């Protein structure tokens with residue numbers, strides 16, 4: 001059993017009881033490939049690339065477990081072709097991720113992070129950090145899936161008006177949530193805040209790029225706590241520089257770890273290092289869910305949805 005990223009202690013206890021648990025730094029490619037040779041199960045979060053090469057060097061591998069939601073760092077097709085099962089924990093961290101998006105949105109609306117940093121430098125600048133209320137504002141949700149719904153429900157309590165773009169959900173379902181489904185064009189044109197909650201796929205990468213940002217309501221604030229690159233980073237930096245976008249909150253980056261970015265230069269951009277799922281609660285749920293799934297998979301039993 002190979003664990004390539006941090007896993008909740010409770011999950012480690014469950015696994016150590018039955019299996020020979022080994023650890024490797026999944027971002028150290030050579031170490032990962034070497035350790036995979038003997039592994040029959042691999043557990044990762046989002047930083048380890050489980051691509052075709054990684055699967056090919058692991059002849060004993062039976063299951064790859066993603067302790068979280070997004071499977072964009074796992075080559076599911078290649079795993080399937082090698083008879084390797086892929087499991088994830090699709091509901092484990094959705095509350096934490098939705099709360100992170102809201103934390104970013106409120107921080108961007110009220111300049112919390114930049115005002116805090118300034119005050120800690122000894123600068124008491126009240127007028128510089130005048131913000132906006134969210135009540136009465138139009139919030140556009142791009143991707144009304146598990147996290148998008150939790151985000152929308154919570155934003156409704158702030159007295160916002162909610163619209164969403166998601167061609168795969170039924171208008172009736174959106175209406176139940178008090179959300180009006182619209183096309184992407186209308187969402188871009190109307191929203192005061194936009195929050196993106198999409199999976200990263202060839203279709204969604206760069207979905208909000210230069211062309212789309214040219215059509216937004218001036219002064220919009222954009223949040224991305226889903227996946228890096230859904231909002232094109234250079235196009236966003238250009239729109240911020242022009243003042244068309246008034247602020248942004250980003251938890252994810254096209255290349256991670258991201259230790260420098262043109263976006264870091266803006267006072268009205270709040271950034272966090274992919275912390276959406278980084279709560280004790282989410283990590284316990286994700287770790288325990290994948291520990292259970294991996295155990296069942298290695299015992300050759302049916303693995304229900306985690």
Ligand code: NAD
Pocket residue numbers: 068069070071090093094097142143144145146147148165166167168169197198199200203204225226227251252274275276277278
């Ligand atoms: P989900 O699958 O439940 O929802 C995604 C929604 O996007 C679905 O409703 C789907 O219909 C919609 N969608 C797919 N393609 C689309 C397209 N081209 N245009 C418009 N809508 C489209 O996923 P989720 O659990 O809500 O997760 C959303 C994202 O959040 C994922 O990328 C996930 O990896 C990410 N995430 C990030 C963190 C973090 O730490 N920042 C934590 C958890 C999840």
Ligand code: MLT
Pocket residue numbers: 045046067068069070071093274276277278
């Ligand atoms: C996820 O998709 O679950 C998130 O990116 C969280 C994570 O892996 O840290």
